Amino acid sequence: MWDFVENLWNFGTRDLNKRPKHSHRELELLEALHRLGGSARSVELAQALDVSEETVRRTIKALSKAGVLERMYGGAYLAGPRDTPSFFSRIAKHSAEKRAIATQVVERVKDGMTLFLDVGSTTAFVAEKLRDRFNLTVATNSIGVAQVLANHNANHVHLLGGEMQTDERGTFGFVAEQQCRRFAYDLAIFSTDALSVSRGFLYLNAAEANLAAVVASCSERVLVGMDHHKFEQTAPYCGFAASDVDDIVTDQLPMSGLATAIRGWGIEVHLARGGKDDVQD
Secondary structure, three states: OOHHHHHHHHHHOOOOOOOOOOOOOHHHHHHHHHHOOEEEHHHHHHHHHOHHHHHHHHHHHHHHHHOOEEEEOOOEOOOOOOOOOOHHHHHOOOOOHHHHHHHHHHOOOOOOOOOOOOHHHHHHHHHHHHHHHOEEEEOOOEHHHHHHHHHOOEEEEEEEEOOOOOOOOEEEEEHHHHHHHHOOOEEEEOOOOOOEEEOOOEOHHHHHHHHHEEEEOOOEEEEEEHHHHHHHHOEEEEEOOOHHHOOOEEEEOOHHHOOOOHOOOOEEEEEEEEEOOOOOO
């Protein structure tokens, strides 16, 4: 533990003999984040430290100003000399839009449903909103989703096995794909990387694309939550077929060319409250 704290003291200081003064509470929180794998929600940190969430939030704010950790929606993650993990980079972008999308997505979830949630950043916001639902059966390959929903409101949460990809904070590969086939999903909720008129829903990660296609084949309904910045973008890997998708929830309606393609695929588009109706004919 003390090697870890020593590294945190040293990080970001030009003169290693001049260490920033951290309080006992701040050091405890940093050590708790380290134990929890480098990231955690405020509620988890409050439980680990036996303090209020408000105390955790104040401590996170102070440490964020010192450059030792980064704040994110509902929690924090450790900063360090390496590049920020891609998941945290994504969740910090367009967070207001993602939060609005998540609110609209959860309106389509009823108590007692069987769901799949992926590792997407928009899906992370959906998981937070799902804490208002009861008795869900949730299969996910996302560590964050599992942490948010497990042991809450009589939920049954299943974290898929498989190869861990730390930059995505999730599991992938043959084992994950085999395990996800054992569920009959009422609704699968995805957050893809791009939506193209010519190629449909696309991913930056091949393993994520493969898992999404398997899950979609086991689902009664498929919903994609995505902000409009992903419209008419491209990525190298195809996931599920566009015709497999039932609903898109977004913050801004697509332009005419993409809107026509979406109608042709038989997908219903739902605009999150506060979104912009910018569709053009």
